[in-house]
Amino acid sequence: xxxxxxxxxxxxxxxxxxxxxxxxxxxxxxxxxxxxxxxxxxxxxxxxxxxxxxxxxxxxxxxxxxxxxxxxxxxxxxxxxxxxxxxxxxxxxxxxxx
Numbered sequence: 646x647x648x649x650x651x652x653x654x655x656x657x658x659x660x661x662x663x664x665x666x667x668x669x670x671x672x673x674x675x676x677x678x679x680x681x682x683x684x685x686x687x688x689x690x691x692x693x694x695x696x697x698x699x700x701x702x703x704x705x706x707x708x709x710x711x712x713x714x715x716x717x718x719x720x721x722x723x724x725x726x727x728x729x730x731x732x733x734x735x736x737x738x739x740x741x742x743x
Contacts, residue, residue: 709732713732714728714732717729717731717732717735
């Protein structure tokens with residue numbers, strides 16, 4: 646399988662068929678849209694508010710040892726924080742001090 650990646654600023658234009666499909670969906674009432682292939686979510690107990698960051702991420706990958714990630718994940722579970730944010734904060738703090 647080939648992977649295709651686009652940045653939000655670099656999306657290809659919609660085809661005529663896609664535009665027509667969106668117009669058709671926009672004209673339907675909520676009751677007329679078939680959602681049978683999408684199960685309704687009724688349990689939001691594990692939902693996280695603000696889980697999507699609006700900061701741009703670079704394409705550069707950073708490899709962190711699994712043991713380090715596990716420690717940050719454990720700490721995040723204890724505090725209710727986000728382990729990725731905690732790693733970034735720790736790195737920024739270290740760079741400010743050194």
